[in-house]
Amino acid sequence: MKLTLDALEVLDAIDKKGSFAAAANALFRVPSTLTYTIQKLEEDLGFVIFRKEGRRSVLTPAGRVLLEEGRSLLLATQAMIDKAHQVDSGWEVRLNIALDTVWDTQQFLPILTEFQQLNTGVEINLLEEVMGGSLEALIEDRADIVLGGPAPNTPIQGLQFKEVIQSQWCFVTANHHPLTQTNLPLTNEMIAPYTSIVIKDSSRHSPIKSHRLMDKQKQIKVASMQQKISLIEAGIGVGFLPKHKIQNKLDEGTLVTLETTEPTAITPQYCSWKSNNKGKAARWFIDRILSEKI
Amino acid sequence: MKLTLDALEVLDAIDKKGSFAAAANALFRVPSTLTYTIQKLEEDLGFVIFRKEGRRSVLTPAGRVLLEEGRSLLLATQAMIDKAHQVDSGWEVRLNIALDTVWDTQQFLPILTEFQQLNTGVEINLLEEVMGGSLEALIEDRADIVLGGPAPNTPIQGLQFKEVIQSQWCFVTANHHPLTQTNLPLTNEMIAPYTSIVIKDSSRHSPIKSHRLMDKQKQIKVASMQQKISLIEAGIGVGFLPKHKIQNKLDEGTLVTLETTEPTAITPQYCSWKSNNKGKAARWFIDRILSEKI
DNA sequence: CCAATTTGTTCGAAAAAACTGAATAGTTTT
DNA sequence: AAAACTATTCAGTTTTTTCGAACAAATTGG
Structure with a gap:
């Protein structure tokens, strides 16, 4: 892969700022550096990206492809890095909470508000399930935590639960x-x-x-x-x-x-979750719910 | 963006080959180079990617995110480069040919076969249109070339056509x-x-x-x-x-x-196309069709 | 059980790549 | 016609990457 993300950023800056000089300024580099970067990129890829038109450079069709698709590539890269950071922080990227219909959603909102104030970056999905459906959601990994609903009549391997109300x-x-x-x-x-x-x-x-x-x-x-x-x-x-x-x-x-x-x-009514769930958000919600006086 | 595609390739190779040493061999580098690359990546991103387990290294959860999402990123990058090359070659990435229903598809197949043998990498889409629909497809850019069908009763700006049969x-x-x-x-x-x-x-x-x-x-x-x-x-x-x-x-x-x-x-019956179409494939088809004795 | 092998890392030196700043040549503006 | 701005060239410098030898830890094999 003879291409660097840095080169794509340079390309983006040149287009955004309108000239090599302005882009160089924005990137805290010197114009000749950008010339070098682009020339190297052209050599590596084997086609011309800018051609001179008057005193300024304009993109070739192939260069435009590189610019436009490169931009989405840069966005995707940043999203990946953000996600990796989120995972590294120990907080899940996403947490699915199934509320059994017997549970009062209103009662749950204060807890949710409290969690949001932690600014963990965890995306919370609330599912509504009825009766046995809630436990099934847990087993099939559609949910990480189930709030309300019955305990399993036969104990299920790897599932923990505790009475809450x-x-x-x-x-x-x-x-x-x-x-x-x-x-x-x-x-x-x-x-x-x-x-x-x-x-x-x-x-x-x-x-x-x-x-x-x-x-x-x-x-x-x-x-x-x-x-x-x-x-x-x-x-x-x-x-x-x-x-x-x-x-x-x-x-x-x-x-x-x-x-x-x-x-x-x-x-x-029980709160249920998978025993092997090590996520911080799941842990937080379970602790918070079990400590709640209802 | 403190991340290089090269580092993602190294990550991929380490996972694929199972060890730093094997990956280094595959990449024609020396093991210590990979250590350096990964350590730099960890420093740049601010989290640990590999942790030691026995004498070998295993991915952390965040590292796994980087590996897996990084792989799709590498694929997307390669696809972008390929597309840019295709554009640079002057051959379109895609060419939409509308065959009016009055035209015999069978008659067109030899021309299509001939084109495929040029190995241009151009993706050909055949659309079937009826009567006026074919010209409309051209105007609305759903088609690059229209084969068969009438000429416009009022001349349309930027459209060329020629009788073929x-x-x-x-x-x-x-x-x-x-x-x-x-x-x-x-x-x-x-x-x-x-x-x-x-x-x-x-x-x-x-x-x-x-x-x-x-x-x-x-x-x-x-x-x-x-x-x-x-x-x-x-x-x-x-x-x-x-x-x-x-x-x-x-x-x-x-x-x-x-x-x-x-x-x-x-x-x-007319063959119609946009006069501003500079693509090689469009040009080839037009020339080929007009020269055909039918 | 101990020697051999394989693992990844450290470190100094060398090579490669990236960057700088001054000089330059062309184009547009004033 | 001068001034201002464009991108580029080039020699020199700095930074980054790579190498290879030496090393320590873990596994394997006889």
């Missing part, structure tokens, strides 16, 4: 729903006539398992917790929801919890 | 078509009951003008001359076709020409 599930309806007029506690038979809203598992491979499915009940399947809340609030259907995600709507009174004979589950 | 249009039907049983010459009224096959103009902007449209006739619109021939041969419809494109089918007898009262047109 107790999520209490309640049976919920809109404040204007017929069931609010019924005697409590509600039996399965009393609930059965009404449409129930169910979140569809986002995992791509796992067998489909709907959460707390009641057999004969009519169902509407939705993709996220937020959709489920909206539909229940609108009175379209009923279902179980984690209390912490709807506390504000319970306070406002648009949603109400109703006692059921079926005991309401308390499902623990 | 007299295309004689005949009224054609399948050999089993009812019209073959009729008294000749055919009048418009005799033709009108039968479906006519019409080529749809491929130009994107020009007002639509179907060729030799007969008013009350049923029509089927097709996209190319080849399709038109197929449909007529199948007896689906009838229409005017350039004699030179169907000579073999006339000889075989699957198609027949019928005399009409309407005089059959003799439309000249």
Whole structure:
């Protein structure tokens, strides 16, 4: 490869500044140096880059190719160096965080803000996953950290997880729903006539398992917790929801919890990650989340 | 930019050959030179690229980024140099030739073969255009040369063209078509009951003008001359076709020409190009086509 | 287990490359 | 016609790169 990036920079400067003299000045060199550099480049590559026109030099077509493509080359080179520095700093180039839909995104934002203030240069991607989908994202390397969602029922090699929150599930309806007029506690038979809203598992491979499915009940399947809340609030259907995600709507009174004979589950929520993840950002988030009082 | 392509090549060689010593040998240098190159690179970039492990050196994560991204950088650089050489040679990097559908592609293949044997490195793209579409391709720089098709009805600035062939249009039907049983010459009224096959103009902007449209006739619109021939041969419809494109089918007898009262047109076919085109390949093709006896 | 081999590094000397500054010649501006 | 600006040439200097011998550490082989 008879070509140096330095020569490409010289070429760029000559074109940008409009003359050898001005470019030399900008590069803190002397004009004759640029003459030397360009002549050497021409000799190395075997074609003419500048031809004289009056008292100034203009690019040949081949020279123009070198200039223009060389510029993208220089940009790509700088990007590579930046990336290498980022990797060397120990901070990942990119960190994918999967938020299970049961987790409240709002709760996570302060942590994210705090991280951004560290100025690590790490690109953060937030993925939303549902139920089993979150763990799958971890296993398949689509995510580095999973926040919320269940622990694997069988321990998985190389995966670590820790409980971060107790999520209490309640049976919920809109404040204007017929069931609010019924005697409590509600039996399965009393609930059965009404449409129930169910979140569809986002995992791509796992067998489909709907959460707390009641057999004969009519169902509407939705993709996220937020959709489920909206539909229940609108009175379209009923279902179980984690209390912490709807506390504000319970306070406002648009949603109400109703006692059921079926005991309401308390499902623990986990933070999961790969044990072999040595990245600083991943470590920071895990430590930060586990230390959080929720 | 404190980085040289040479250093990236050294890095590549060390990884490929597995050791400083082997790489040095491959690069016709001495091992200590590579040590110097790498140490200088590390100093310039400000991070460690190799760390010792036993008696050999292994890449750090940042070093691996440099190696892998550096490789694509080297490839891109070489591609740029090749392209510059191609441009310098005066031969275009790419030449787009639009063949109007009236032109016989088969006739053009020997010329193309001849060109390929010149080993110019020019990438040839063949476009198929219909009627006015071919000239439009030229104006809009999608094509460098247009072969076949009409001359512009108003002379266009910067465009050159020359007649290359007299295309004689005949009224054609399948050999089993009812019209073959009729008294000749055919009048418009005799033709009108039968479906006519019409080529749809491929130009994107020009007002639509179907060729030799007969008013009350049923029509089927097709996209190319080849399709038109197929449909007529199948007896689906009838229409005017350039004699030179169907000579073999006339000889075989699957198609027949019928005399009409309407005089059959003799439309000249042109080769068109931009006058400011200085490329060697464009010039070669134009000269070659104009000198051809057809 | 010890000698031989292979590894990468250090260091002084030598070679090559890059850079400088003054002189020069051509072109445009004033 | 002089002044200002262009890029280039060239001899001399500085910097960078390369070499080769000597060395230390790690592995291999008999």
